[in-house]
Amino acid sequence: MGGDYAPGAIVQGALWAQTEFGVNLTLVGDEELIGNELKRAGKTGEGVHIHHCSQMVRMDESPLKALRKKKDSSIMAAFDLVKKGKAQAVVSAGNSGATISAAILILGKIKGVERPALAGIFPGAKGSVVLIDVGANVDTRARQLFDFGIMGDIFARVLLGIGNPKVGLLNIGQEGSKGNEKVRIAHDLFQRGPFDFVGNVEGRDIFSGDVQVIVCDGFVGNVALKLSEGMAETIGVMLEREMSGQLTSKIGFWLCRKAFRKFKRHLDYAEYGGAPVLGIKGVAIVCHGSSTPKAIKNAIGTARDFVNNHAQERLEEGIAAI
Amino acid sequence: MGGDYAPGAIVQGALWAQTEFGVNLTLVGDEELIGNELKRAGKTGEGVHIHHCSQMVRMDESPLKALRKKKDSSIMAAFDLVKKGKAQAVVSAGNSGATISAAILILGKIKGVERPALAGIFPGAKGSVVLIDVGANVDTRARQLFDFGIMGDIFARVLLGIGNPKVGLLNIGQEGSKGNEKVRIAHDLFQRGPFDFVGNVEGRDIFSGDVQVIVCDGFVGNVALKLSEGMAETIGVMLEREMSGQLTSKIGFWLCRKAFRKFKRHLDYAEYGGAPVLGIKGVAIVCHGSSTPKAIKNAIGTARDFVNNHAQERLEEGIAAI
Numbered sequence: 001m002g003g004d005y006a007p008g009a010i011v012q013g014a015l016w017a018q019t020e021f022g023v024n025l026t027l028v029g030d031e032e033l034i035g036n037e038l039k040r041a042g043k044t045g046e047g048v049h050i051h052h053c054s055q056m057v058r059m060d061e062s063p064l065k066a067l068r069k070k071k072d073s074s075i076m077a078a079f080d081l082v083k084k085g086k087a088q089a090v091v092s093a094g095n096s097g098a099t100i101s102a103a104i105l106i107l108g109k110i111k112g113v114e115r116p117a118l119a120g121i122f123p124g125a126k127g128s129v130v131l132i133d134v135g136a137n138v139d140t141r142a143r144q145l146f147d148f149g150i151m152g153d154i155f156a157r158v159l160l161g162i163g164n165p166k167v168g169l170l171n172i173g174q175e176g177s178k179g180n181e182k183v184r185i186a187h188d189l190f191q192r193g194p195f196d197f198v199g200n201v202e203g204r205d206i207f208s209g210d211v212q213v214i215v216c217d218g219f220v221g222n223v224a225l226k227l228s229e230g231m232a233e234t235i236g237v238m239l240e241r242e243m244s245g246q247l248t249s250k251i252g253f254w255l256c257r258k259a260f261r262k263f264k265r266h267l268d269y270a271e272y273g274g275a276p277v278l279g280i281k282g283v284a285i286v287c288h289g290s291s292t293p294k295a296i297k298n299a300i301g302t303a304r305d306f307v308n309n310h311a312q313e314r315l316e317e318g319i320a321a322i
Numbered sequence: 323m324g325g326d327y328a329p330g331a332i333v334q335g336a337l338w339a340q341t342e343f344g345v346n347l348t349l350v351g352d353e354e355l356i357g358n359e360l361k362r363a364g365k366t367g368e369g370v371h372i373h374h375c376s377q378m379v380r381m382d383e384s385p386l387k388a389l390r391k392k393k394d395s396s397i398m399a400a401f402d403l404v405k406k407g408k409a410q411a412v413v414s415a416g417n418s419g420a421t422i423s424a425a426i427l428i429l430g431k432i433k434g435v436e437r438p439a440l441a442g443i444f445p446g447a448k449g450s451v452v453l454i455d456v457g458a459n460v461d462t463r464a465r466q467l468f469d470f471g472i473m474g475d476i477f478a479r480v481l482l483g484i485g486n487p488k489v490g491l492l493n494i495g496q497e498g499s500k501g502n503e504k505v506r507i508a509h510d511l512f513q514r515g516p517f518d519f520v521g522n523v524e525g526r527d528i529f530s531g532d533v534q535v536i537v538c539d540g541f542v543g544n545v546a547l548k549l550s551e552g553m554a555e556t557i558g559v560m561l562e563r564e565m566s567g568q569l570t571s572k573i574g575f576w577l578c579r580k581a582f583r584k585f586k587r588h589l590d591y592a593e594y595g596g597a598p599v600l601g602i603k604g605v606a607i608v609c610h611g612s613s614t615p616k617a618i619k620n621a622i623g624t625a626r627d628f629v630n631n632h633a634q635e636r637l638e639e640g641i642a643a644i
Contacts, residue, residue: 060497062499124556125556125559125560135494138501138502139502139503170545172457172541172544172545172548175382179460179541180460180541181461183541202545202548203544203545203546203547203548203549203550203551204548204549204551204552205552206549206552206553207549207552207553207555207556208552208556216545218494219502219505219542220541220542220545222494222525223492223525223538223542223545223546224525224546224549225525226494227525227526227528227529227546227549228549228553229525229526230525230526230527230528230529230530231528231553232553233526233529234446234447234529234530235557235589237447238585238588239582239585242581242582242584242585243578243581243582246581248577248580249577249578249580249581251577252573252574252575252576252577252578252579252581253574253577253578253581254574255571255573255574255575256570256572256575256578257574258568258570258571259564259565259567259568259575260561260564260565263561263564266560267557
């Protein structure tokens with residue numbers, strides 16, 4: 001029920017995932033609205049269940065207040081299904097604060113993790129880069145950043161198949177003495193971490209791909225994620241505007257349109273399949289509010305990979321080893 | 323003497339600015355090294371003075387320690403010239419922390435400003451966007467963010483000629499209740515500000531250009547600035563790589579190369595002429611360590627505009643009016 005184009009885009013994306021990945025779907029929310037979307041898609045219902053709920057958390061609601069008040073909200077019901085073993089993962093494009101809070105309330109945190117975090121995936125020049133946290137927490141303490149480093153390292157290995165990820169700490173300069181107090185303390189902790197710590201990295205490293213895991217506070221990470229999305233969009237628009245000026249440019253642009261489309265796809269965040277919540281006892285994928293059917297489909301693919309690769313168990317082992 | 327390509331790129335950029343803007347130059351640093359660069363450029367010395375210094379602050383030095391120890395450093399000497407009325411502005415591509423600290427130590431802060439800030443200029447889709455602070459401070463308090471809002475508003479009016487700039491507060495959601503405590507308090511303060519406050523904005527708004535002044539802590543702003551620079555570079559590389567694949571793409575790319583160059587220039591931070599330090603009693607422009615001659619030339623242009631438009635006086639008036 002959550003997201004700017006719900007339930008239409010959600011149902012379409014989910015059905016697409018069913019076809020592509022062969023997953024079983026439970027669509028949680030208003031029975032009638034979802035039923036109408038299924039009918040519109042010409043779907044009779046095989047492998048698709050509807051779990052009816054009378055309430056939903058709106059995008060602008062305060063997460064904790066909404067969860068206390070709305071006991072029959074779709075996000076609470078979805079995690080209840082996981083808790084009861086009737087589903088293996090939750091994918092949501094709704095209120096992300098409510099999704100993370102419901103995950104923690106109902107499934108609980110992995111032992112030893114103070115704060116679960118959102119792992120965002122960036123299209124670096126030399127391959128994918130994991131930025132953790134992209135918005136689950138603000139005002140993170142140094143010790144919590146250290147946990148993010150451990151979880152980001154494991155995530156990059158298990159889900160992205162990166163053999164020995166380099167881990168960096170996002171700061172405003174390379175020297176260990178730079179930045180605010182929190183990051184300076186974290187820098188010391190990271191040097192004793194069970195991962196390949198390369199030291200401080202800067203904003204530009206998020207796109208270079210030289211470092212595969214970059215750790216930061218959720219406020220900074222969320223700004224970085226949204227800035228990148230906005231910039232990718234703006235660049236696409238600007239480039240097309242320039243190219244459609246003179247006739248030679250127009251012809252030129254027409255000739256290289258295939259290459260340009262490939263380039264745009266590389267920067268398209270819909271391709272990246274949502275941000276997993278790391279550090280909970282279960283699987284939850286948070287999608288952008290403005291998710292298209294393709295973004296939802298890919299997020300369900302990420303959820304499936306998370307389950308099939310036993311990522312949660314690997315995270316539990318990693319944290320327990322500290 | 324500061325920056326990755328000093329003193330060569332600095333001297334070339336300064337001479338370029340002299341030709342283009344007709345400014346008088348004082349080059350502060352090692353007499354012999356600078357003299358060699360001038361000779362190499364075939365410059366006899368008219369309108370160009372060298373002010374010799376025996377020391378310089380390295381890029382990796384702790385700013386305050388270095389300034390205490392190196393009394394004859396080029397950055398201290400440069401601000402001394404302004405203090406004595408022998409120069410009207412300082413432009414530096416050296417250690418930015420040392421530049422800002424030396425400015426505050428020698429020239430002092432504008433009355434009422436707790437913390438001077440760096441104003442970065444971003445190439446938004448609908449025009450320039452001022453992001454303040456891009457790295458002078460980490461751990462800024464709400465009241466200090468409020469000062470940044472006042473200074474950013476005046477800067478956008480006076481230097482960028484924007485009639486009635488919209489001012490936004492960078493946060494991780496649009497609602498006033500979002501973000502960390504500092505930003506929530508700042509949100510309340512901003513509503514009583516002497517500027518057109520539009521509320522919270524998100525990372526993507528830095529490139530939309532709908533809001534012309536965006537206020538944030540220097541840690542977040544610095545990450546945003548460097549991320550944008552890195553992404554612009556990466557995108558240029560990726561696009562050329564895609565375009566040089568198939569023959570039709572190659573021909574197409576060749577036909578629209580002029581438009582592509584225009585597009586790249588729009589994203590080229592060298593065009594943007596450095597980041598002014600706002601809130602000091604004088605004019606200081608901080609340049610990127612990797613500044614090219616063109617970036618230095620444009621930064622000197624910004625310094626000249628700052629002086630000619632009496633931006634410092636306008637900032638003093640604006641702060642005094644609160």
